[in-house]
Amino acid sequence: MVDGIIPINKAVGTSSFRVVSKIKKFLSVNKVGHGGTLDPLASGVLLVFVGRATKFSKYALDCSKEYLCKITFGHSMNTFDLEGEITGEKKIPDLSLDLINYHLSQYIGEIEQTPPIHSAIKIKGKPAYHYARKNIDITMNPRKVRIYDISIIEWNGLDLILKISTSKGFYVRSFADEIGKVFDSLSYLSGLSRTKVGIFKKSESIDLENLFNLDLKESNLNNIISTPDKLLEDFGAIQITSDLIDKFVEKKPFCVKDLKKHSNYRVYDNQNNFLGTASFSNSNNSLIRNELYKIHN
Numbered sequence: 001m002v003d004g005i006i007p008i009n010k011a012v013g014t015s016s017f018r019v020v021s022k023i024k025k026f027l028s029v030n031k032v033g034h035g036g037t038l039d040p041l042a043s044g045v046l047l048v049f050v051g052r053a054t055k056f057s058k059y060a061l062d063c064s065k066e067y068l069c070k071i072t073f074g075h076s077m078n079t080f081d082l083e084g085e086i087t088g089e090k091k092i093p094d095l096s097l098d099l100i101n102y103h104l105s106q107y108i109g110e111i112e113q114t115p116p117i118h119s120a121i122k123i124k125g126k127p128a129y130h131y132a133r134k135n136i137d138i139t140m141n142p143r144k145v146r147i148y149d150i151s152i153i154e155w156n157g158l159d160l161i162l163k164i165s166t167s168k169g170f171y172v173r174s175f176a177d178e179i180g181k182v183f184d185s186l187s188y189l190s191g192l193s194r195t196k197v198g199i200f201k202k203s204e205s206i207d208l209e210n211l212f213n214l215d216l217k218e219s220n221l222n223n224i225i226s227t228p229d230k231l232l233e234d235f236g237a238i239q240i241t242s243d244l245i246d247k248f249v250e251k252k253p254f255c256v257k258d259l260k261k262h263s264n265y266r267v268y269d270n271q272n273n274f275l276g277t278a279s280f281s282n283s284n285n286s287l288i289r290n291e292l293y294k295i296h297n
Contacts, residue, residue: 001029001051002027002029002050002051002221002225003050003051003052003053003293003294004049004050004051004053004221004225004226004227004228005035005047005048005049005050005053005056005200005225005226005227005228005230005231006023006047006048006050006206006211006224006225006226007045007046007047007048007197007200007201007204007205007206007224007226008023008045008046008047008048008205008206008207008208008211009043009044009045009046009202009205009206009207009208010038010042010043010044010045010046010208011043011207011208012040012041012042012043013040013041014040014208015040016034016037016038016046019034019046019048019208020032020033020034020048022208022212023048023050023208023211026211026212027050027216029050029051031050031051031052031054032048032049032050032051032054033048033049033054033057034046034047034048034049034057035047035048035049035057035058035059035060035061035063035197035231036060036061036065036197037120038194039081039083039192041081041082041083041191041192042192042193042194043192043193043194044067044068044192044193044194044195044202044205045194045195045196045197045200045201045202045205046194046205047060047197047200049228050225052292052293052294053227053228053293055291056228056231056291056293059228059231059232060197060198060231061168062168063168063197063198063231064148064165064166064167064168064196064198065165065166065167065168065170065194065196065197066163066164066165066166066194066195066196067162067163067164067166067172067192067193067194067195068153068161068162068163068192068193068195069161069162069164069172069176069189069191069192069193070159070160070161070189070190070191070192071159071160071161071162071176071179071180071187071188071189071190072158072159072160072187072188072189072190073092073158073159073160073180073183073185073186073187074089074090074091074092074158074185074186074187075088075089075090075186075187075188076088076089076090076177076180076186076187076188077177077188078118079116079118079173080116080118080173080174080176080177080188080189081173081176081188081189081190081192082188082189082190083118084118084188088186089186090180090184090185090186091185092157092158092185093183093184093185094157095155095157095183097152097155099183100152100155100160100183101152103179103182103183104150104152104162104179105150107147107150107175108147108148108149108150109146109147110144110145110146111144111145111146111147112142112143112144112145113142113143113144113145113169113170113171113174113175114140114141114142114143114174115128115140115143115171115174116128116140116171116173116174116177117129117131117138117140118173121140123138123140128140143169145166145167145168145169145170146166146167146170147164147165147166147167147170148165148166148167149163149164149165150162150163150164150165151163159190160179160187161191163195165196172189172192173189176188176189177189198230198231198233199230199231199233200226200230206224211224227274227293228274228293229266229274229293232264232266232277234264235262235264235265235266235277236260236261236262236264236265236266237265237266237268238256238259238265238266238267238268238278238287239267239268239269239270239272240254240256240267240268240269240270240275241270242269242270244256245269245275245295248267248275248276248278248289248292249289249292249295251288251289252288253281253284253286253287253288254286254287254288255285255286255287256287259280259287261280262280263279263280264277264278264279264280264290265277265278265279265280265287267287267289269295269296271296273294273296274293274294275292275293275294275295275296276289276290276291276292276293277289277290277291278290
């Protein structure tokens with residue numbers, strides 16, 4: 001039984017669903033999911049969760065992300081990216097790097113951002129793109145997101161290439177559509193690569209083709225697969241003795257000596273194997289299990 005996270009370096013042109021489907025077939029497992037969709041036109045880190053790890057995929061959505069994006073000036077698109085149709089054209093002003101840097105710096109910190117209508121955000125039980133494709137007007141409410149850092153990689157007078165570090169919920173497409181207007185022009189997202197999700201980097205992810213070239217009878221998947229605790233760096237960490245494992249599994253409260261108080265914990269056995277997560281209860285000053293990963297014999 002295969003359990004864990006496989007960081008895939010997704011290629012342009014492949015959907016996240018297709019990647020999951022292919023890995024499910026390759027590994028011959030029933031449970032496979034991903035931790036945050038990458039559009040077909042985007043490349044980079046796609047975290048694929050296998051087996052018992054699938055219940056931890058929600059934590060990938062909360063992780064910080066890093067992107068390398070190309071924003072093309074002079075036109076706007078109805079989808080804010082290359083997949084759409086041109087909706088406007090406007091002259092590109094002569095912009096200096098200093099001026100671009102100044103305006104980009106105004107975005108660092110917490111901002112309000114309106115998601116694109118061509119997105120998977122649910123509105124009345126259906127993804128927003130369902131309404132967009134039928135030309136049904138809907139209101140996309142702004143959300144608070146955070147930009148940790150923005151740096152210019154290249155500006156050639158037409159294309160602006162940026163590296164952006166963001167919180168969860170940030171839409172690069174919305175940012176790409178907005179930034180042109182800041183400079184009295186129009187713009188859209190013409191290239192995107194997700195270079196980091198939490199601690200998982202694109203440079204350390206595996207191409208789908210390379211994964212499929214592995215001989216699973218001889219290769220050790222431990223070289224490419226990670227346990228889901230790698231996503232939980234903000235959690236506290238505790239190690240429990242063998243006599244507490246049954247209580248942990250059965251979701252019975254248990255106590256640990258010299259506990260440094262956190263709201264949530266990664267739980268390990270005395271061999272440092274990841275068992276799952278637990279939360280602290282103030283009412284009885286004890287811990288109780290949340291997600292169970294796996295118990296090692």
